[in-house]
Amino acid sequence: xxxxxxxxxxxxxxxxxxxxxxxxxxxxxxxxxxxxxxxxxxxxxxxxxxxxxxxxxxxxxxxxxxxxxxxxxxxxxxxxxxxxxxxxxxxxxxxxxxxxxxxxxxxxxxxxxxxxxxxxxxxxxxxxxxxxxxxxxxxxxxxxxxxxxxxxxxxxxxxxxxxxxxxxxxxxxxxxxxxxxxxxxxxxxxxxxxxxxxxxxxxxxxxxxxxxxxxxxxxxxxxxxxxxxxxxxxxxxxxxxxxxxxxxxxx
Numbered sequence: 001x002x003x004x005x006x007x008x009x010x011x012x013x014x015x016x017x018x019x020x021x022x023x024x025x026x027x028x029x030x031x032x033x034x035x036x037x038x039x040x041x042x043x044x045x046x047x048x049x050x051x052x053x054x055x056x057x058x059x060x061x062x063x064x065x066x067x068x069x070x071x072x073x074x075x076x077x078x079x080x081x082x083x084x085x086x087x088x089x090x091x092x093x094x095x096x097x098x099x100x101x102x103x104x105x106x107x108x109x110x111x112x113x114x115x116x117x118x119x120x121x122x123x124x125x126x127x128x129x130x131x132x133x134x135x136x137x138x139x140x141x142x143x144x145x146x147x148x149x150x151x152x153x154x155x156x157x158x159x160x161x162x163x164x165x166x167x168x169x170x171x172x173x174x175x176x177x178x179x180x181x182x183x184x185x186x187x188x189x190x191x192x193x194x195x196x197x198x199x200x201x202x203x204x205x206x207x208x209x210x211x212x213x214x215x216x217x218x219x220x221x222x223x224x225x226x227x228x229x230x231x232x233x234x235x236x237x238x239x240x241x242x243x244x245x246x247x248x249x250x251x
Contacts, residue, residue, distance in 0.1 A: 016211065
């Protein structure tokens with residue numbers, strides 16, 4: 001892992017700050033961060049460098065919103081997420097850097113498209129009860145996809161955002177449930193990432209520098225949470241995600 005140009009370090013620092021911001025303001029906005037990490041670093045290695053940064057952001061988010069989590073939802077999701085993580089680990093075991101890079105780009109574009117469609121149709125349908133057959137199937141489907149995308153590309157945020165929004169969560173419940181979900185899931189991914197060689201001494205040294213930028217981003221996110229125009233911000237995130245995905249696929 002060789003970061004020789006200063007602009008690359010600046011881009012990674014900004015992406016780390018965005019991780020903190022997304023964890024306390026708009027879950028899923030850090031898809032822009034993973035695009036930056038995958039653009040500056042080798043795509044496969046970028047997932048290992050980004051994971052400790054995400055965990056640092058998760059810790060801050062849990063400390064901020066810990067009382068607002070909905071644990072029945074979390075317990076319902078975790079078995080399906082675990083299955084998705086295992087599938088993602090198998091995929092990473094054989095996938096080379098170009099395959100991972102292309103997959104990250106495709107995942108970003110897919111999530112941006114689904115998120116955009118979901119925003120347009122919001123309000124046209126009632127969210128299914130979590131106890132209904134449809135509700136259980138939906139939770140399992142989102143759980144598996146979230147586990148796979150978070151293991152392969154650290155891109156589970158948009159998937160879970162869609163699920164929690166469609167389940168009718170209000171802002172604090174959304175942020176609290178999302179915070180605990182990703183702290184638990186991301187910590188559980190560490191042994192898999194170490195086993196795959198994605199986290200090593202060199203990546204942790206880089207993390208030690210970048211993690212310093214997470215807290216300022218998180219503090220800014222907390223300040224903006226009650227002030228930001230949510231609709232406009234989500235549109236900007238979707239646009240940035242599309243650009244990041246296209247960059248990874250085409251260059």
